[in-house]
Amino acid sequence: MNNARRPRVGHIAFLNCLPIYWGLARSGALLDVDLHRAPPDELSRRLVDGDLDIGPISLVEYLRHADRLLLVPDIAVAADGPVLSVNLVSKTPLAELPASPKVSLTSTSRTGVLLARMLLEQRHGLTPEFATTPPDLASALDGADAAVLIGDEALRVHHDPGGNHVVDLADAWKDWTGLPMVFAVWAVRREYAEAHPGLVKDVHLAFCESVRRCRAEIDEVVASAARWEPFAPAALAEYFDRLQFTLSDRHLDGLREFASRAAGYTDVAPMQEGGPEFFPAGEGTA
Amino acid sequence: MNNARRPRVGHIAFLNCLPIYWGLARSGALLDVDLHRAPPDELSRRLVDGDLDIGPISLVEYLRHADRLLLVPDIAVAADGPVLSVNLVSKTPLAELPASPKVSLTSTSRTGVLLARMLLEQRHGLTPEFATTPPDLASALDGADAAVLIGDEALRVHHDPGGNHVVDLADAWKDWTGLPMVFAVWAVRREYAEAHPGLVKDVHLAFCESVRRCRAEIDEVVASAARWEPFAPAALAEYFDRLQFTLSDRHLDGLREFASRAAGYTDVAPMQEGGPEFFPAGEGTA
Numbered sequence: 001m002n003n004a005r006r007p008r009v010g011h012i013a014f015l016n017c018l019p020i021y022w023g024l025a026r027s028g029a030l031l032d033v034d035l036h037r038a039p040p041d042e043l044s045r046r047l048v049d050g051d052l053d054i055g056p057i058s059l060v061e062y063l064r065h066a067d068r069l070l071l072v073p074d075i076a077v078a079a080d081g082p083v084l085s086v087n088l089v090s091k092t093p094l095a096e097l098p099a100s101p102k103v104s105l106t107s108t109s110r111t112g113v114l115l116a117r118m119l120l121e122q123r124h125g126l127t128p129e130f131a132t133t134p135p136d137l138a139s140a141l142d143g144a145d146a147a148v149l150i151g152d153e154a155l156r157v158h159h160d161p162g163g164n165h166v167v168d169l170a171d172a173w174k175d176w177t178g179l180p181m182v183f184a185v186w187a188v189r190r191e192y193a194e195a196h197p198g199l200v201k202d203v204h205l206a207f208c209e210s211v212r213r214c215r216a217e218i219d220e221v222v223a224s225a226a227r228w229e230p231f232a233p234a235a236l237a238e239y240f241d242r243l244q245f246t247l248s249d250r251h252l253d254g255l256r257e258f259a260s261r262a263a264g265y266t267d268v269a270p271m272q273e274g275g276p277e278f279f280p281a282g283e284g285t286a
Numbered sequence: 287m288n289n290a291r292r293p294r295v296g297h298i299a300f301l302n303c304l305p306i307y308w309g310l311a312r313s314g315a316l317l318d319v320d321l322h323r324a325p326p327d328e329l330s331r332r333l334v335d336g337d338l339d340i341g342p343i344s345l346v347e348y349l350r351h352a353d354r355l356l357l358v359p360d361i362a363v364a365a366d367g368p369v370l371s372v373n374l375v376s377k378t379p380l381a382e383l384p385a386s387p388k389v390s391l392t393s394t395s396r397t398g399v400l401l402a403r404m405l406l407e408q409r410h411g412l413t414p415e416f417a418t419t420p421p422d423l424a425s426a427l428d429g430a431d432a433a434v435l436i437g438d439e440a441l442r443v444h445h446d447p448g449g450n451h452v453v454d455l456a457d458a459w460k461d462w463t464g465l466p467m468v469f470a471v472w473a474v475r476r477e478y479a480e481a482h483p484g485l486v487k488d489v490h491l492a493f494c495e496s497v498r499r500c501r502a503e504i505d506e507v508v509a510s511a512a513r514w515e516p517f518a519p520a521a522l523a524e525y526f527d528r529l530q531f532t533l534s535d536r537h538l539d540g541l542r543e544f545a546s547r548a549a550g551y552t553d554v555a556p557m558q559e560g561g562p563e564f565f566p567a568g569e570g571t572a
Contacts, residue, residue, distance in 0.1 A: 002514070002517075004514050021317075025310075025314050025317050031304075031307075032513065224318065227288075227318065228292050230289070231288075
């Protein structure tokens with residue numbers, strides 16, 4: 001009797017993850033996974049709680065729970081310079097903000113929010129007061145000095161700032177550190193990786209192949225996204241070009257740098273010596 | 287500004303629907319739908335309530351809500367003779383059952399259950415008493431004369447009846463009526479079909495192409511299913527061969543016959559004259 005169970009894999013149905021899933025829906029790889037679609041914060045929680053086996057996880061959540069997770073090599077959501085969709089938007093230039101600016105948060109993305117906080121506090125010496133608002137620019141800037149926008153609304157404001165000042169937070173991170181910014185990684189539960197290394201390897205290869213295929217078929221990816229997203233093909237092409245889906249040594253340097261600077265914040269544990277710890281997907285480790 | 291929204295399409299993650307979704311995960315068609323996976327009864331409810339646009343629906347639920355739905359042409363889950371996975375299982379031959387047999391129901395599949403009831407009452411003149419039990423054979427036959435099994439457990443008992451008598455209900459339907467049995471159809475909300483005929487046509491074509499591709503790649507479908515399902519490749523190949531995924535004129539005759547015989551049961555409305563009513567997917571009706 002065959003008791004095999006498809007690995008439970010998380011899926012974020014956001015525009016920035018489309019390229020990572022593109023090839024899965026073209027190669028048939030989706031037939032060998034039990035795909036669970038949910039917002040990023042819910043996927044992070046499910047992975048940590050053991051209700052998912054493999055999935056995307058915000059960098060901050062990964063750092064908080066690294067003891068229970070292994071990084072899946074090679075794939076990430078990152079940018080080496082502007083990312084276009086993670087922005088600090090303000091009515092005045094950043095240099096003219098008050099010492100304790102009121103900053104609206106419009107997203108549950110913990111990594112983007114912590115990045116904004118680190119830049120404002122550590123780099124600019126400000127002591128922002130944060131408050132949560134609806135995700136549209138008008139609501140976010142109503143009674144606030146600045147707003148952290150993430151996702152579609154951030155991308156919209158990048159193209160149409162309407163007189164506001166827009167700081168691309170991945171670009172600001174690169175100015176500050178010289179390194180790429182890693183927003184999300186893919187992780188597997190240690191327990192699952194130990195019990196089912198072959199299945200994890202299959203999923204890892206399927207994602208790598210999916211990203212490769214997305215790059216090879218980028219015109220089709222753009223045309224498909226343009227059918228459903230509120231952006232013109234040229235804007236989508238630029239966005240997919242800025243986004244990086246790989247986790248190179250340079251990206252790992254950026255990840256470690258972020259972990260190091262984030263460790264001062266109460267709920268982010270310092271990374272273990274020699275970290276992060278990877279699922280051993282390479283040849284010879286099978 | 288592009289306000290298009292992907293059609294919300296239902297997906298049953300049961301073995302009998304794998305062939306219908308096979309090609310969607312190989313052609314990239316999944317990228318153009320917003321796929322919602324749920325158990326069949328929940329998908330039926332969501333479609334009728336307007337929380338889904340297009341999806342599979344049990345024949346009985348379709349007949350109950352035909353005023354709000356249009357049939358999607360060409361696709362169905364059906365059998366013209368044995369289906370292997372919808373069985374009446376009893377300790378004694380059917381002819382030796384008491385006049386009021388105790389019959390266990392193990393599934394929420396309303397069509398399979400109504401089929402069993404019609405056969406026992408209308409064809410065999412029995413007055414069964416039904417009770418719901420867990421889906422395994424031992425629980426289902428504990429204190430009962432017979433059990434209606436549907437799905438994996440039914441298929442398992444077909445291969446290993448363990449001394450019990452197994453009546454294949456699709457085969458019994460064909461003996462009784464000479465016609466194929468249609469278990470599920472695909473339907474679209476009338477409102478959605480009127481507002482977005484082009485999108486419905488795309489989804490219809492994607493499903494037709496998916497079934498065609500499944501037939502062309504049936505060895506791969508069987509190998510993929512055998513990785514994850516508790517059945518040997520030969521049993522899966524036989525099952526996918528028995529299952530039919532088309533809705534031909536003969537299947538429609540079977541559907542109408544079922545509707546006619548089911549209309550005596552309180553919650554199933556008679557089919558309208560000239561029904562069922564289809565989404566006009568053909569050429570020239572665009």
